[in-house]
Amino acid sequence: GAGVSQTPSNKVTEKGKYVELRCDPISGHTALYWYRQSLGQGPEFLIYFQGTGAADDSGLPNDRFFAVRPEGSVSTLKIQRTERGDSAVYLCASSSQGQWNSPLHFGNGTRLTVT
Amino acid sequence: AQSVTQPDIHITVSEGASLELRCNYSYGATPYLFWYVQSPGQGLQLLLKYFSGDTLVQGIKGFEAEFKRSQSSFNLRKPSVHWSDAAEYFCAVGAGGTGRRALTFGSGTRLQVQP
Numbered sequence: 001g002a003g004v005s006q007t008p009s010n011k012v013t014e015k016g017k018y019v020e021l022r023c024d025p026i027s028g029h030t031a032l033y034w035y036r037q038s039l040g041q042g043p044e045f046l047i048y049f050q051g052t053g054a055a056d057d058s059g060l061p062n063d064r065f066f067a068v069r070p071e072g073s074v075s076t077l078k079i080q081r082t083e084r085g086d087s088a089v090y091l092c093a094s095s096s097q098g099q100w101n102s103p104l105h106f107g108n109g110t111r112l113t114v115t
Numbered sequence: 116a117q118s119v120t121q122p123d124i125h126i127t128v129s130e131g132a133s134l135e136l137r138c139n140y141s142y143g144a145t146p147y148l149f150w151y152v153q154s155p156g157q158g159l160q161l162l163l164k165y166f167s168g169d170t171l172v173q174g175i176k177g178f179e180a181e182f183k184r185s186q187s188s189f190n191l192r193k194p195s196v197h198w199s200d201a202a203e204y205f206c207a208v209g210a211g212g213t214g215r216r217a218l219t220f221g222s223g224t225r226l227q228v229q230p
Contacts, residue, residue, distance in 0.1 A: 106160070
């Protein structure tokens with residue numbers, strides 16, 4: 001079946017602009033996660049949704065970052081006033097339940113470049 | 116807060132040779148431990164996980180890992196490496212707590228396989 005889909009695959013934006021990154025999880029998966037992976041680093045947790053609500057947003061670096069999941073399926077990560085330091089691959093993952101033994105299924109990511 | 120250390124940034128092995136990738140974690144209680152693999156152009160894929168019980172866990176693609184509490188380690192092993200195993204490998208730890216589902220990843224080990 002279809003996996004986690006992320007669009008766009010690449011996004012180039014100018015410093016100060018606003019961007020939206022979209023994640024389409026596996027159908028029926030109630031849990032959705034956003035991670036950020038900088039060059040040469042492991043993924044860094046941003047936010048976790050269970051259904052429509054953000055159950056854990058402790059990884060969001062500052063108030064320029066915001067994520068929504070209004071209908072409990074597709075999620076959008078929103079970044080305001082982008083900075084060059086925001087350049088990274090943004091990964092989305094979903095799992096059937098928000099339990100540790102529910103494996104995460106990752107998308108291929110959106111590569112964000114802020115010039 | 117938990118942390119993960121993967122001491123080897125880059126490892127090269129010959130095809131057919133054995134492999135061990137090191138992972139050390141820091142966490143006050145027994146963590147949930149994971150190994151993920153990331154191949155070029157593909158999303159992160161779960162290789163195996165440890166929650167409790169038998170400290171030697173088997174995963175996909177012939178990989179296994181051993182949890183050693185006394186050493187705070189969770190090293191990944193494979194008896195005979197195949198060329199298709201060339202990829203980046205990430206160790207990750209999950210901390211408990213109500214509603215918390217953040218994985219902390221190490222910085223990864225890149226595996227190169229020589230013919």
